[in-house]
Amino acid sequence: MxxxxxxxxxxxxxxxEFVTVEEICDITRGRVMSKNYLRENTGVYPVYSSQTANNGVFGYINTFDYDCESVTWTTDGANAGSVFYHINEKFSITNVCGLLRVKNNELVSTKFLFYVLQVYAKKYVNDGMGNPKLMSNVMARISVPLPPxxxxxxxxxxxxxxxxxxxxxxxxxxxxxxxxxxxxxxxxxxxxxxLNEDTVKWISLKECTLPTSNIKWSLEDESTTYKYIDLTSVDRELHYITETQEINKNNAPSRAQQIVKAGDILFATTRPLLKRYCLIDSEYDGQICSTGFCVLRANTDIVLQKWVLYHIASSSFYYHVEKYQQGASYPAISDTNVKDYRIPVPPxxxxxxxxxxxxxxxxxxxxxxxxxxxxxxxxxxxxxxxxxxxxxxxxxxx
Structure with missing residues:
Protein backbone atom coordinates (compact mmCIF):
# COMPACT_ATOMS: atom_id res chain seq x y z
CA MET A 1 0.00 0.00 0.00
CA GLU A 17 -16.08 16.77 1.82
CA PHE A 18 -16.78 18.83 -1.30
CA VAL A 19 -16.75 22.62 -0.97
CA THR A 20 -17.26 25.54 -3.32
CA VAL A 21 -14.32 27.69 -4.35
CA GLU A 22 -15.83 30.76 -2.68
CA GLU A 23 -15.94 28.89 0.64
CA ILE A 24 -12.18 28.39 0.70
CA CYS A 25 -10.85 31.31 -1.37
CA ASP A 26 -10.96 35.07 -1.69
CA ILE A 27 -11.70 35.86 -5.33
CA THR A 28 -10.48 38.97 -7.15
CA ARG A 29 -10.32 40.12 -10.76
CA GLY A 30 -7.45 41.77 -12.65
CA ARG A 31 -7.46 45.29 -14.04
CA VAL A 32 -7.39 46.77 -17.54
CA MET A 33 -3.87 47.23 -18.86
CA SER A 34 -3.27 48.15 -22.48
CA LYS A 35 -0.08 47.60 -24.46
CA ASN A 36 0.47 51.37 -24.27
CA TYR A 37 0.24 51.18 -20.48
CA LEU A 38 2.87 48.44 -20.47
CA ARG A 39 5.17 50.50 -22.71
CA GLU A 40 4.77 53.59 -20.55
CA ASN A 41 5.36 51.68 -17.30
CA THR A 42 7.85 49.06 -18.36
CA GLY A 43 9.66 47.25 -15.56
CA VAL A 44 10.57 43.81 -14.22
CA TYR A 45 7.28 42.57 -12.75
CA PRO A 46 5.26 40.22 -15.01
CA VAL A 47 1.70 40.91 -16.09
CA TYR A 48 -0.37 37.81 -16.91
CA SER A 49 -3.21 37.88 -19.40
CA SER A 50 -5.41 35.49 -21.41
CA GLN A 51 -2.67 33.91 -23.51
CA THR A 52 -1.05 30.60 -22.61
CA ALA A 53 2.13 31.19 -24.63
CA ASN A 54 5.15 32.35 -22.64
CA ASN A 55 3.49 31.00 -19.47
CA GLY A 56 0.73 33.57 -19.92
CA VAL A 57 3.02 36.63 -19.62
CA PHE A 58 1.55 39.68 -21.40
CA GLY A 59 4.40 42.04 -20.52
CA TYR A 60 6.35 43.59 -17.64
CA ILE A 61 5.70 46.75 -15.59
CA ASN A 62 7.41 48.63 -12.76
CA THR A 63 4.78 47.89 -10.09
CA PHE A 64 2.93 44.80 -8.90
CA ASP A 65 -0.54 44.07 -7.52
CA TYR A 66 0.07 40.70 -5.88
CA ASP A 67 2.80 39.09 -3.81
CA CYS A 68 1.17 35.94 -2.50
CA GLU A 69 0.80 32.24 -3.17
CA SER A 70 -2.21 32.05 -5.46
CA VAL A 71 -3.97 30.52 -8.41
CA THR A 72 -4.96 32.65 -11.38
CA TRP A 73 -7.27 31.70 -14.21
CA THR A 74 -8.24 33.04 -17.61
CA THR A 75 -11.79 34.39 -17.64
CA ASP A 76 -12.33 35.19 -21.34
CA GLY A 77 -11.37 33.98 -24.78
CA ALA A 78 -10.04 30.79 -26.32
CA ASN A 79 -8.02 29.94 -23.20
CA ALA A 80 -10.86 30.52 -20.72
CA GLY A 81 -10.55 28.13 -17.79
CA SER A 82 -6.75 27.79 -18.01
CA VAL A 83 -5.22 27.94 -14.52
CA PHE A 84 -1.76 28.97 -13.30
CA TYR A 85 0.07 28.64 -9.99
CA HIS A 86 2.11 31.47 -8.43
CA ILE A 87 4.48 31.44 -5.45
CA ASN A 88 7.39 33.67 -4.42
CA GLU A 89 6.50 36.07 -7.20
CA LYS A 90 5.45 39.71 -7.49
CA PHE A 91 3.03 40.09 -10.40
CA SER A 92 -0.17 41.57 -11.81
CA ILE A 93 -3.04 40.27 -13.93
CA THR A 94 -5.22 41.90 -16.54
CA ASN A 95 -9.00 42.17 -16.54
CA VAL A 96 -9.35 38.85 -18.43
CA CYS A 97 -7.90 36.99 -15.45
CA GLY A 98 -9.08 36.21 -11.97
CA LEU A 99 -7.12 35.37 -8.80
CA LEU A 100 -7.82 32.93 -5.97
CA ARG A 101 -6.19 33.31 -2.58
CA VAL A 102 -6.74 30.52 -0.06
CA LYS A 103 -8.36 31.78 3.16
CA ASN A 104 -6.87 29.14 5.49
CA ASN A 105 -3.56 27.48 4.56
CA GLU A 106 -3.98 25.00 7.41
CA LEU A 107 -7.08 23.69 5.68
CA VAL A 108 -6.28 24.03 1.97
CA SER A 109 -3.06 23.67 -0.02
CA THR A 110 -2.96 26.29 -2.78
CA LYS A 111 -0.95 23.95 -5.00
CA PHE A 112 -3.55 21.21 -4.45
CA LEU A 113 -6.29 23.64 -5.45
CA PHE A 114 -4.32 24.44 -8.61
CA TYR A 115 -4.14 20.78 -9.59
CA VAL A 116 -7.83 20.26 -8.82
CA LEU A 117 -8.87 23.24 -10.93
CA GLN A 118 -6.80 21.94 -13.85
CA VAL A 119 -9.35 19.12 -13.90
CA TYR A 120 -12.52 20.96 -12.87
CA ALA A 121 -12.34 24.50 -14.28
CA LYS A 122 -12.63 23.69 -18.00
CA LYS A 123 -15.90 21.86 -17.32
CA TYR A 124 -17.51 25.15 -16.27
CA VAL A 125 -16.47 27.26 -19.28
CA ASN A 126 -19.44 28.75 -21.13
CA ASP A 127 -18.80 28.58 -24.90
CA GLY A 128 -21.90 30.53 -25.86
CA MET A 129 -21.84 33.42 -28.37
CA GLY A 130 -18.45 32.37 -29.71
CA ASN A 131 -16.55 33.87 -26.76
CA PRO A 132 -15.73 31.25 -24.10
CA LYS A 133 -15.98 32.57 -20.54
CA LEU A 134 -15.40 31.43 -16.99
CA MET A 135 -16.42 34.45 -14.93
CA SER A 136 -15.82 34.99 -11.22
CA ASN A 137 -19.38 34.17 -10.18
CA VAL A 138 -19.14 30.79 -11.93
CA MET A 139 -15.68 30.05 -10.52
CA ALA A 140 -17.04 30.83 -7.06
CA ARG A 141 -19.66 28.07 -7.35
CA ILE A 142 -17.36 25.29 -8.59
CA SER A 143 -17.50 22.38 -6.16
CA VAL A 144 -14.13 20.77 -5.46
CA PRO A 145 -13.01 17.87 -3.23
CA LEU A 146 -11.29 18.81 0.03
CA PRO A 147 -9.48 15.86 1.61
CA PRO A 148 -7.44 16.35 4.81
CA LEU A 195 22.92 20.34 -59.80
CA ASN A 196 24.87 20.07 -63.02
CA GLU A 197 24.93 23.69 -64.15
CA ASP A 198 25.44 22.65 -67.76
CA THR A 199 21.96 21.11 -67.85
CA VAL A 200 20.11 23.66 -65.69
CA LYS A 201 18.12 26.74 -66.65
CA TRP A 202 17.28 29.32 -64.02
CA ILE A 203 13.77 30.68 -64.57
CA SER A 204 11.15 32.48 -62.52
CA LEU A 205 8.07 30.80 -61.11
CA LYS A 206 6.05 33.01 -63.42
CA GLU A 207 7.79 31.45 -66.42
CA CYS A 208 7.09 27.86 -65.36
CA THR A 209 3.52 28.20 -64.08
CA LEU A 210 0.17 28.59 -65.83
CA PRO A 211 -2.56 31.22 -65.42
CA THR A 212 -5.38 30.48 -62.98
CA SER A 213 -8.93 31.80 -62.89
CA ASN A 214 -11.45 33.23 -60.45
CA ILE A 215 -15.04 32.18 -59.94
CA LYS A 216 -17.86 34.44 -61.15
CA TRP A 217 -20.25 34.25 -58.22
CA SER A 218 -22.90 36.26 -60.06
CA LEU A 219 -23.30 33.43 -62.56
CA GLU A 220 -23.42 30.65 -59.98
CA ASP A 221 -26.53 28.73 -59.05
CA GLU A 222 -27.55 29.26 -55.41
CA SER A 223 -27.67 25.52 -54.79
CA THR A 224 -24.09 24.91 -55.93
CA THR A 225 -21.70 24.56 -53.01
CA TYR A 226 -17.92 24.57 -52.75
CA LYS A 227 -15.30 23.76 -50.16
CA TYR A 228 -13.61 27.00 -49.14
CA ILE A 229 -9.89 26.87 -48.32
CA ASP A 230 -8.94 29.86 -46.21
CA LEU A 231 -5.60 30.59 -44.53
CA THR A 232 -6.45 28.63 -41.40
CA SER A 233 -7.37 25.58 -43.49
CA VAL A 234 -3.72 24.81 -44.21
CA ASP A 235 -1.67 23.41 -41.33
CA ARG A 236 1.71 25.17 -41.03
CA GLU A 237 3.51 22.12 -39.71
CA LEU A 238 1.91 19.32 -41.71
CA HIS A 239 1.33 21.27 -44.96
CA TYR A 240 -2.03 19.83 -45.85
CA ILE A 241 -5.62 21.00 -45.61
CA THR A 242 -7.14 20.10 -42.25
CA GLU A 243 -10.62 21.57 -42.61
CA THR A 244 -12.75 23.72 -44.90
CA GLN A 245 -16.12 25.39 -44.73
CA GLU A 246 -18.96 24.91 -47.21
CA ILE A 247 -19.90 28.02 -49.15
CA ASN A 248 -22.26 29.02 -51.94
CA LYS A 249 -23.26 32.15 -53.80
CA ASN A 250 -25.10 33.57 -50.79
CA ASN A 251 -22.54 33.12 -48.03
CA ALA A 252 -19.18 33.21 -49.84
CA PRO A 253 -16.64 35.45 -48.05
CA SER A 254 -15.27 38.29 -50.17
CA ARG A 255 -11.86 36.57 -50.36
CA ALA A 256 -13.33 33.30 -51.66
CA GLN A 257 -12.42 33.84 -55.30
CA GLN A 258 -9.73 31.56 -56.70
CA ILE A 259 -10.57 28.24 -58.37
CA VAL A 260 -8.01 25.53 -57.59
CA LYS A 261 -7.20 22.30 -59.39
CA ALA A 262 -5.55 19.09 -58.24
CA GLY A 263 -1.79 19.60 -58.38
CA ASP A 264 -1.91 23.32 -57.64
CA ILE A 265 0.40 24.63 -54.94
CA LEU A 266 -0.99 27.15 -52.47
CA PHE A 267 1.31 29.55 -50.66
CA ALA A 268 -0.13 31.97 -48.11
CA THR A 269 0.99 35.50 -48.96
CA THR A 270 -0.66 37.24 -46.02
CA ARG A 271 -0.48 36.86 -42.26
CA PRO A 272 0.12 34.24 -40.97
CA LEU A 273 2.14 33.39 -44.04
CA LEU A 274 5.51 31.92 -43.17
CA LYS A 275 5.81 28.33 -44.38
CA ARG A 276 2.04 27.90 -44.82
CA TYR A 277 1.75 26.01 -48.09
CA CYS A 278 0.28 22.80 -49.50
CA LEU A 279 -0.27 20.72 -52.62
CA ILE A 280 -3.91 20.42 -53.68
CA ASP A 281 -5.06 16.81 -54.00
CA SER A 282 -8.01 15.42 -55.95
CA GLU A 283 -10.43 15.98 -53.04
CA TYR A 284 -10.23 19.74 -53.58
CA ASP A 285 -10.12 19.77 -57.38
CA GLY A 286 -12.39 22.58 -58.60
CA GLN A 287 -12.91 24.09 -55.14
CA ILE A 288 -12.33 27.68 -54.01
CA CYS A 289 -9.45 29.22 -52.07
CA SER A 290 -8.82 32.59 -50.47
CA THR A 291 -7.12 35.42 -52.32
CA GLY A 292 -4.68 35.28 -49.42
CA PHE A 293 -2.99 32.44 -51.31
CA CYS A 294 -0.76 32.63 -54.33
CA VAL A 295 -1.85 29.74 -56.58
CA LEU A 296 1.03 28.13 -58.45
CA ARG A 297 -0.07 25.83 -61.26
CA ALA A 298 3.00 24.11 -62.67
CA ASN A 299 3.48 23.95 -66.42
CA THR A 300 4.32 20.25 -66.42
CA ASP A 301 6.02 20.54 -69.81
CA ILE A 302 8.72 22.46 -67.93
CA VAL A 303 8.56 21.49 -64.26
CA LEU A 304 7.06 18.81 -62.06
CA GLN A 305 4.47 19.94 -59.54
CA LYS A 306 6.60 18.61 -56.70
CA TRP A 307 9.71 20.28 -58.08
CA VAL A 308 7.94 23.58 -57.49
CA LEU A 309 6.57 22.40 -54.13
CA TYR A 310 9.97 21.43 -52.76
CA HIS A 311 11.42 24.78 -53.82
CA ILE A 312 8.56 26.60 -52.09
CA ALA A 313 9.53 24.65 -48.94
CA SER A 314 13.22 25.54 -49.23
CA SER A 315 15.24 27.88 -47.04
CA SER A 316 16.13 29.96 -50.10
CA PHE A 317 12.46 30.69 -50.81
CA TYR A 318 11.92 31.52 -47.13
CA TYR A 319 14.65 34.16 -47.34
CA HIS A 320 13.08 35.50 -50.54
CA VAL A 321 9.78 35.97 -48.68
CA GLU A 322 11.55 37.62 -45.75
CA LYS A 323 13.23 40.04 -48.16
CA TYR A 324 10.15 41.09 -50.10
CA GLN A 325 7.32 40.96 -47.58
CA GLN A 326 5.99 44.33 -46.51
CA GLY A 327 4.07 45.63 -43.52
CA ALA A 328 4.90 45.46 -39.83
CA SER A 329 1.58 44.48 -38.26
CA TYR A 330 0.32 42.40 -41.20
CA PRO A 331 3.34 41.32 -43.26
CA ALA A 332 2.52 40.23 -46.80
CA ILE A 333 4.23 39.47 -50.06
CA SER A 334 2.61 40.12 -53.42
CA ASP A 335 1.88 37.38 -55.94
CA THR A 336 4.22 39.21 -58.31
CA ASN A 337 7.12 38.98 -55.87
CA VAL A 338 6.38 35.32 -55.22
CA LYS A 339 6.44 34.55 -58.93
CA ASP A 340 9.64 36.54 -59.43
CA TYR A 341 11.47 33.88 -57.41
CA ARG A 342 13.88 32.00 -59.65
CA ILE A 343 14.45 28.26 -59.45
CA PRO A 344 16.89 25.92 -61.20
CA VAL A 345 15.15 23.73 -63.77
CA PRO A 346 17.07 20.63 -64.90
CA PRO A 347 15.63 18.20 -67.48
Missing amino acids: SKLDELIAELCPDGV LAVQQEIVRILDNFTELTAELTAELTAELTARRKQYEYYRDLLLTD IEEQERIVAILDRFDALCNDLTSGIPAEIEARQKQYEYYRDKLLSFKEVTA
Missing part, protein backbone atom coordinates in the same frame (compact mmCIF):
# COMPACT_ATOMS: atom_id res chain seq x y z
CA SER A 2 1.35 3.44 -0.96
CA LYS A 3 1.72 6.30 1.46
CA LEU A 4 -1.26 8.02 -0.18
CA ASP A 5 -3.42 4.92 0.22
CA GLU A 6 -2.43 4.72 3.88
CA LEU A 7 -3.32 8.37 4.46
CA ILE A 8 -6.71 8.01 2.76
CA ALA A 9 -7.45 4.82 4.70
CA GLU A 10 -6.56 6.54 7.94
CA LEU A 11 -7.96 10.04 7.45
CA CYS A 12 -10.87 9.79 5.01
CA PRO A 13 -11.87 6.15 4.43
CA ASP A 14 -15.54 7.04 3.83
CA GLY A 15 -14.94 9.86 1.32
CA VAL A 16 -14.15 13.55 1.46
CA LEU A 149 -4.38 18.56 4.38
CA ALA A 150 -1.95 15.63 4.71
CA VAL A 151 -3.66 13.89 1.77
CA GLN A 152 -3.54 17.11 -0.26
CA GLN A 153 0.18 17.51 0.41
CA GLU A 154 0.97 13.92 -0.61
CA ILE A 155 -0.96 14.33 -3.87
CA VAL A 156 0.91 17.57 -4.56
CA ARG A 157 4.23 15.79 -3.97
CA ILE A 158 3.31 13.01 -6.39
CA LEU A 159 2.02 15.38 -9.07
CA ASP A 160 5.00 17.73 -8.75
CA ASN A 161 7.35 14.82 -9.40
CA PHE A 162 5.23 13.52 -12.26
CA THR A 163 4.99 17.02 -13.78
CA GLU A 164 8.75 17.44 -13.67
CA LEU A 165 9.40 14.05 -15.27
CA THR A 166 6.81 14.70 -18.00
CA ALA A 167 8.29 18.14 -18.73
CA GLU A 168 11.81 16.69 -19.01
CA LEU A 169 10.69 13.96 -21.39
CA THR A 170 8.68 16.40 -23.50
CA ALA A 171 11.69 18.71 -23.77
CA GLU A 172 13.90 15.83 -24.91
CA LEU A 173 11.38 14.67 -27.51
CA THR A 174 10.85 18.21 -28.77
CA ALA A 175 14.61 18.67 -29.18
CA GLU A 176 14.77 15.40 -31.14
CA LEU A 177 11.93 16.54 -33.38
CA THR A 178 13.68 19.86 -34.07
CA ALA A 179 16.94 18.08 -34.91
CA ARG A 180 15.22 15.67 -37.32
CA ARG A 181 13.52 18.52 -39.14
CA LYS A 182 16.73 20.52 -39.46
CA GLN A 183 18.51 17.46 -40.83
CA TYR A 184 15.77 16.94 -43.41
CA GLU A 185 15.76 20.61 -44.44
CA TYR A 186 19.55 20.60 -44.89
CA TYR A 187 19.56 17.61 -47.25
CA ARG A 188 16.48 18.83 -49.12
CA ASP A 189 18.09 22.20 -49.83
CA LEU A 190 21.32 20.48 -50.88
CA LEU A 191 19.56 18.18 -53.36
CA LEU A 192 17.68 21.10 -54.90
CA THR A 193 20.82 23.14 -55.54
CA ASP A 194 23.64 20.64 -56.08
CA ILE A 348 12.39 16.47 -66.43
CA GLU A 349 14.22 13.15 -65.96
CA GLU A 350 16.58 14.74 -63.43
CA GLN A 351 13.67 16.41 -61.65
CA GLU A 352 11.96 13.03 -61.40
CA ARG A 353 15.08 11.45 -59.93
CA ILE A 354 15.53 14.15 -57.29
CA VAL A 355 11.82 14.34 -56.45
CA ALA A 356 11.77 10.56 -55.93
CA ILE A 357 14.68 10.86 -53.48
CA LEU A 358 12.99 13.74 -51.66
CA ASP A 359 9.69 11.87 -51.50
CA ARG A 360 11.41 8.92 -49.82
CA PHE A 361 13.34 11.22 -47.49
CA ASP A 362 10.19 13.17 -46.68
CA ALA A 363 8.29 9.97 -45.90
CA LEU A 364 11.10 8.72 -43.67
CA CYS A 365 11.35 12.04 -41.86
CA ASN A 366 7.59 12.22 -41.40
CA ASP A 367 7.55 8.70 -40.02
CA LEU A 368 10.14 9.76 -37.48
CA THR A 369 8.67 13.14 -36.68
CA SER A 370 5.05 12.00 -36.61
CA GLY A 371 6.10 9.39 -34.08
CA ILE A 372 7.68 12.02 -31.86
CA PRO A 373 4.62 14.32 -31.60
CA ALA A 374 2.50 11.22 -31.01
CA GLU A 375 4.83 10.23 -28.18
CA ILE A 376 4.64 13.74 -26.71
CA GLU A 377 0.84 13.64 -26.87
CA ALA A 378 0.78 10.16 -25.33
CA ARG A 379 2.93 11.29 -22.41
CA GLN A 380 0.67 14.28 -21.82
CA LYS A 381 -2.44 12.10 -21.89
CA GLN A 382 -0.77 9.66 -19.51
CA TYR A 383 0.01 12.52 -17.14
CA GLU A 384 -3.58 13.83 -17.30
CA TYR A 385 -4.98 10.33 -16.75
CA TYR A 386 -3.04 9.76 -13.54
CA ARG A 387 -3.60 13.32 -12.33
CA ASP A 388 -7.34 12.92 -12.80
CA LYS A 389 -7.34 9.57 -10.99
CA LEU A 390 -5.42 11.04 -8.07
CA LEU A 391 -7.93 13.87 -7.82
CA SER A 392 -11.06 11.70 -8.00
CA PHE A 393 -12.67 11.33 -4.61
CA LYS A 394 -15.85 9.82 -3.31
CA GLU A 395 -17.97 12.46 -1.60
CA VAL A 396 -18.62 11.70 2.05
CA THR A 397 -22.27 11.19 2.90
CA ALA A 398 -23.83 12.61 6.04
